[in-house]
Amino acid sequence: MTAISREEVAHLAHLARINIADDQLEHFAKQLDAILDAVAQVSQVDTADVPAMSHPIPMTNVFREDIPVASLAPGAALAGAPAVEDSRFRVPRILDEE
Amino acid sequence: MAEALMKYDEAIANFDPVLGLEVHVELGTNTKMFCGCSTVFGAEPNTQVCPVCLGLPGALPALNRIGVESAIRIGLALNCEIATWCRFARKNYFYPDMPKNFQTSQYDEPIAFEGYLDVDIDTDEGPKTFRVPIERAHMEEDTGKNLHMGGATGRIHGADYSLVDYNRAGIPLIEIVTKPVEGTGKYAPEVAKAYVSALREILRGLGVSDVKMEQGSLRCDVNLSLRETPESKLGTRSETKNVNSLRSVERAVRYEVMRHAARLTAGERIVQETRHWHEDTGISTSGRSKEDAEDYRYFPEPDLMPIAPSREWVEELRANLPENPAVRRTRLTAAWNISDLEMQNLMNAGVLELVEAAVSAGMNPDAARKWYTGELARVANERGVEVEELGVTHVELSRIEALISEGALNDKLARQVLDGLIAGEGDVDSIVAGRGLAVVSDxxxxxxxxxxxxxxxxxxxxxxxxxxxxxxxxxxxxxxxxxxxxxxxxxxxxxxxxxxxxxx
Amino acid sequence: MSDLIRMNASDLVEAMNAGQVSSVEITQAHLDRIAAVDGDVHAFLHVNSKGALDAAAAVDAQRADGQSLSALAGVPLGLKDILASKGLPTTCGSKMLEGWIPPYDATVVTKLRDAGIPILGKTNMDEFAMGSSTEHSAYGPTHNPWDLERIPGGSGGGSSACLAAFEAPLAIGSDTGGSIRQPAAVTGTVGVKPTYGGVSRYGVVALASSLDQVGPCARNVLDTALLHSVIAGHDPRDSTSINKPVPDVVGAARRGDVKGMKIGVVRELSGEGFQAGVQTRFDETVTLLEGLGAEVIEVSCPNFPHALAAYYLILPSECSSNLAKFDGIRFGLRVGDDGSKSVEQVMSETRAAGFGPEVIRRIMLGTYALSAGYYDAYYGQAQKIRTLIAQDFDKAFAQVDVLISPTAPTTAFKIGEKMADPVSMYLNDVATIPVNLAGLPGMSLPIGLATEDNLPVGLQIMAPAMADDRLYNVGAAIERELLSKWGGPIWAQAPELAGA
CATH class of the missing domain: 1.10.10.410 (Arc Repressor Mutant, subunit A)
Structure with missing residues (x-):
């Protein structure tokens, strides 16, 4: 039985960059719990020596040749942006340096 | 705010430094890692972008073959094992310069691992070789560039907003990570610098990158920790980023040794954090604390197939690697019977390849060195060009040498022949004839x-x-x-x- | 010509070739139908009248000119709003992308345009394809033409409903856990999820990259096959695309011969949770197949009962990463940028405002399942179960040529019935999910109406990778028998829509 706390929901919301109001945390915690209960059965399956499958079709070495192709037409890249300045995407101030 | 520092000698007397170096190399491929956009430096903002490298909904990555090949060659040149099977992974975190808000990278399956690089440094006891153990070299992609607007300095702090250019986003990067480098003692700064320098030389020799630190095509992070004795367990490390010149690598290590030692001696603990190096002031400042580090939620990249380099491919790449630069220098120094200083002169003049080609074509090594480091280097220097751009081949130099030993030319005349060659007046014999330069032997x-x-x-x-x-x-x-x-x-x-x- | 909107795509092509009708007339007839009934059905989020008519006129000119044309040239189509289409809005049923016009076409869209297929518009869907009912569209639900109070399935309810409402003869869907097949089942239409890698995903807004596959939808097996052959094939822009010839799906759809075939009934996809009327029609189909000379045996896929749980870990994990790009920086919605807030705050407010509750739930769940400390127990374990399910299929296909099951455990449920209970909604996908986990092809086709509610029941056919042709062969054989038994297509039994 899993039990997700409000704090965990808040942490997940931060990792996922989704603003969740304090009064909604409980609600989400309950829903996530319900879903996790439903999927918890995966832990009962014996998977010793079973390899994990990340790709459904087994292929390897799929490469592209190093030959340039046309980029988007000037302006097309910026056309859908919420805010643009000086041919660049304008974003609110960045708090922490990378 | 300046932090307390302990004198370097005192710090080293009390502590044992352990280094770690992370180097990011931008590959010189024609196109980005996962799309066909050009990588040429200096284009107008957001003109070398497409749905893939802009992370537009629906776009998918397609892997650049040369990116993978370069990674394997770098791995081989660093004495690494090459994975028989590996995958890309997504490193999930939000940052405005990263279009998908995940970086396509490699996690626990790097393409190259378990290598080393030997570097030479001068010690009090004479030249000594240190072996720097390499943990891994893996493939990933670069981010876009932020321009911070408003505020006083154009720096991130105090900026009102930022402008993002994604031309750089998706350019192939190889990240080369050392294991903890132990046993350097007081030579930690020199070893760090020698490592980055040797790495650059290897990468340049491979032709995979222009390795220009000032343009950011080679970036270095310096990790450093201190421990009381070489037998103690590793101390908490700091990660200093933005160390973008060879000189700074050395200085940053020295600075961190002195800073850590001061803190530890004062009974303070070292915070595991990211620090920023300031080239101008020669100090580092604290950045983000790693204690509330992002949880990157790595998982295998489903949109890219695993890479399984065939052993034939790897061996073919290995067979065609250029000789290790250090090995080559040692070999040629002995073969030509020259001093380390004379070898250094050849390196500084950038003519080692030219001299080697002339010698292997039968020219006397001393004569070849004389011409390339003497007259040709002087002219090239005067004109501000590389020696090889003068267009004088070893075939022509050999002919001049032959005429000198026959007595048909003397040194002074030979220099005039050279002038003629550089001026494009034809081959040696026609210049001798044309300019009437024969020695009067009657x-x-x-x-x-x-x-x-x-x-x-x-x-x-x-x-x-x-x-x-x-x-x-x-x-x-x-x-x-x-x-x-x-x-x-x-x-x-x-x-x-x-x-x-x-x-x- | 009368009743252009009820004709098969293949018949429309014949009529155009015979000069009896033009693509402009056909396209206009469907646009008129959309205008008449889509207020009730709400299959379309955006109607592309001018673009469709222009494309139709271009095809008519080419046909008049005697140029060689694709097998579906001039037949219009409804395009799921998850495919990027240059110059046409692409919202994925989300407020996040309201008003976004992609600067590029998905590869499938390029293929459709090259094939001279007019695009009538973009069809409704659960937001970012998360759902089984199309109730999770930010632009309101789509209604099932068989009963407007019921759901048309999901996530591709718009694509299935537009076929069932005769608003389009063809549609494109995408299927991550059943989003083509389950809507087909509950609307009495045909839908195919091709082999993973059979159709390019380039330009298809990703839900779960290792599960998503684009596929064809129509009202009969042959039309579905014709559309399949138009959109399938290798695409170097999609690294997971298979570089092999497309199986001869059209030939198989024309053949329809199961004599001597071995067909497996999956033991684990029946019984508890399956509606009686659904099970009855399924059992009848088994008898029908035996009558056609197929050998039907029961096979066991012991790990299938774990498929749903594994799926609801893998999908949220991949989607939590795929949907990170929706941050209000480069395209789409931005909320809260008043000049005082940091980029992190604006991103978080934008995502909270732009995503609906189901999307947020799944992103949170995926973020959790991938987190340090939980990865092995959740995501890692789910990927291992995936291997076990693929092994179940391998063993089954060592015994039989295709597998069959009901497509969905129930007929269409009522709008609103399951909204409050995500887990019961998820149970709808129990039969369709296994092929997505294994990357295999699956088809749903109508096999009658459930006696208790007179609503369509779908049969699911599953085949090995790159054996998509087997789906069409078996599907065509069943369809031929049923058409003769019913005396016409299943939709003849559907109630007439009021708007028409």
């Missing part, structure tokens, strides 16, 4: 010129006869002048003494 005209010179300065005859042989110099000079340099000075001297009945 004694008749020389004797005539000697007689004329003696007639012009009768007093000198007695002087020489009286045993002051040095006075012959002025006669030889006059003869050389009269023959426009085409005489063999030694022969002139011989004939002069013969004529005056003097023996040397």
């Amino acid at each position: 004694d008749g005209p020389l004797i005539e010129a000697i007689d004329a010179a003696l007639a012009a300065d009768p007093a000198v005859v007695e002087t020489i006869k009286s045993g002051k042989l040095a006075a012959a110099g002025s006669v030889v000079g006059a003869v050389m002048k009269a023959t426009r340099g085409q005489a063999d000075a030694a022969r002139v001297r011989e004939l002069l003494f013969e004529r005056l009945g003097v023996s040397e």
Whole structure:
């Protein structure tokens, strides 16, 4: 039985960059719990020596040749942006340096 | 705010430093890692972008073959094992310069791992080789660039907003990570610098990157921790980013040693954090604390298939690797019987390849070195070009050398031939003919010129006869002048003494 | 010509070739139908009248000119709003992308345009394809033309409903866990999820990259096959695309011969949770197949009961990463940028405002399942179960040529019925999910109406990778028998829509 706390929901919301109001945390915690209960059965399956499958079709070495192709037409890249300045995407101030 | 520092010697006397270096290399491929956009530096903002590298909904990555090949070659050059099977992984975190808000990278399956790089440094006991153990080299992609607007300095702090250019986003990066480098003692700064320098040399030799630290195509993070003794367990490390010159690598290590030592001695603990190096002031400042580090939620990238380099491919790449630069230097220094300093001169002049080619074509190593580090380097330097751009081949130099040893040219004439070659006047023989540069080897005209010179300065005859042989110099000079340099000075001297009945 | 909107795509092509009708007339007839009934059905989020008519006119000119044309040239189509289409809005049913016009076409869209297929518009869907009912569209639900109070399935309810409402003869869907097949089942239409890698995903807004596959939808097996052959094939822009010839799906759809075939009934996809009327029609189909000379045996896929749980870990995990790009920086919605807030705050407010509750739930769940400390127990374990399910299929296909099951455990449920209970909604996908986990092809086709509610029931056919042709062969054989038994297509039994 899993039990997700409000704090965990808040942490997940931060990792996922989704603003969740304090009064909604409980609600989400309950829903996530319900879903996790439903999927918890995966832990009962014996998977010793079973390899994990990340790709459904087994292929390897799929490469592209190093030959340039046309980029988007000037302006097309910026056309859908919420805010643009000086041919660049304008974003609110960045708090922490990378 | 400046932090307390302990004197370096004192710090080293009390603590044992452990280094770690993370180097990001931008590959010089024609296109980005996962799309066909050009990688040419300096384009107008957001003109080298497409749905893939902009992270537009629906776009999918397609892997650049040369990106993978370069990674394998780098791995091989660093004595790494090459994975038989590996995948890309998504490193999930939000940042405005990263279009998908995940970086396509490699996590627990790097393409190259378990290598090393030997570096030479000068110690108090003479030259010494340190082996820097390499943990991994993996493939990933670069981010876009932020321009911070408003505020006072254009720096991130105090900026009102930022502008993002994604031209750089998606350019292939190889991240090369060392294991903890132990046992350097007080030479930690020198080892760090020598490592980055040697790495650059290898990467340049591979032709995979232009490795320009100032343009950011090679970026270095310095990790450092101190422990009380080499037997103690590893201390908490700091990660100093933005260390973007060889000199700074050395300085940043030294600075962190002094800073850590001061803190530890004062009983303070080291915070595991990211620090920023400031080239101008020579200090680092605290950045983000790693204690509330992002949880990157790595998982295998489903949109890219695993990479399984065949052993044939790997061996073919291995067979075609350029010789390790350090090994090559040692080999050539011995073969040519030259000193380390002379080798250094060849390196500094950037003519090692040219000299090697000339020697392997049969030219005498000393002669080849003389020409390339002497006259050609001087002209190239004057013109602000590389020696090889002068267009003088070793075939032509060999011909000049042959003419000199035959006595048909002397050094002065040979330099004139070189001028002709650089000016594009044709091959050596046609320049000699065209400029009339042959050494006058017939004694008749020389004797005539000697007689004329003696007639012009009768007093000198007695002087020489009286045993002051040095006075012959002025006669030889006059003869050389009269023959426009085409005489063999030694022969002139011989004939002069013969004529005056003097023996040397 | 009368009743252009009820004709098969293949018949429309014949009529155009015979000069009896033009693509402009056909396209206009469907646009008229959309205008008449879509107020009730709400299959379309955006109607592309001018673009469709222009494309139709271009095809008519080419046909008049005697140019060689694709097998579906001139037949219009509804395009799921998850495919990027240059110059046409692409919202994925989300407020996040309201008003976004992609600067590029998905590869499938390029293929459709090259094939001269007019695009009638973009069809409704659960937001970012998360759902089984199309109730999770930010632009309101789509209604099932069989009963407007019921759901048309999901996530591709718009694509299935537009076929069932005769608003389009063809549609494109995408299927991550059943989003083509389950809507087909509950609307009495045909839908195919091709082999993973069979159709390019380039330009298809990703839900779960290792599960998503684009596929064809129509009202009969042959039309579905014709559309399949138009959109399938290798695409170097999609690294997971298979570089092999497309199986001969059209030939198989024309053949329809199961004599001597071995067909497996999956034991684990029946019984508890399956509606009686659904099970009855399924059992009848088994008898029908035996009558056609197929050998039908029961096979066991012991790990299938774990498929749903594994799926609801893998999908949220991949989607939590795929949907990170929706941050209000480069495209789409931005909320809260008043000049005082940091980029992190604006991103978080934008995502909270732009995503609906189901999307947020799944992103949070995926973020959790991938987190340090939980990865092995959740995501890692789910990927291992995936291997076990693929192994179940391998063993089954060692015994039989295709597998069959009901497509969905129930007929269409009522709008609103399951909204409050995500887990019961998820149970709808129990039969369709296994092929997505294994990357295999699956088809749903109508096999009658459930006696208790007179609503369509779908049969699911599953085949090995790159054996998509087997789906069409078996599907065509069943369809031929049923058409003769019913005396016409299943939709003849559907109630007439009021708007028409």
